Amino acid sequence: MENNIRVAEQWTTGVNERDIKGVLKVSDPHIELIGPRGIAEGHDILQQWIKESGIKMETQDYYAKGNEVVCVQKATWENQNGHVTIYTFMDIRNGKVHRLGRYDTLDDAFGQCQLSEEDKVE
Template sequence: MSAPDLEAVLAWHEALNAGDAERLAALSHPDVELGGPRGPAMGRQVLKDWVGRANIRLEPLRSFRGGRTVVVEEEATWRDADTGEKTGGATVATVFRVRDGLVAAVVRHDDLEDALRAAGLEESDRVGQG
């Protein structure tokens, strides 16, 4: 995987954490695949709608990569839309697939072990120092 693919995933996190749904959509493939606790969905509009209601921040902790796949372990924080107060938090991991410089799939897992297994990656595929 090239550094630009990892950079695309990190830019995706920046847009999400800024609450910038338009930028997040622009960094994502038109048919972006989304997966998580509520099941699968597809498309930029679904992604934008999710950003508007999820009130989530995903702070990258560790990254792993192989092929066009990046797994990021993240500290997730949810906040109340009205008060901004923290309503929950957890360490999760997300499998990203990058195509043509855009995030083409985003599948959240409850933990790093599950995400690495789903992506066919191992601890030895870790990149960076975080």
């Protein structure tokens, strides 16, 4: 579990710093990306998203068990005031993010995995 949280931290830091090489290093080549605009797959789409999203995420809490991690994050976007709370689900295997989803509620994130309130990392 601790290794998976470390991978989640590396992934988030890489996105925040626009470190495409660093994010790809901890992302499966066929990473599945689930977001408000639908589902996409692969490094090419991930690279494009990192370049264009302008997102910065600050992780507030983690829920983790097995291969799954949900990050509770304060998100801001370039050229926008304020922030929103997002819930980022990651399925991490062998040190790489295989599946990632961004959700507007914790319940929606939990609906994509086996995690629950009991899995909050203290």
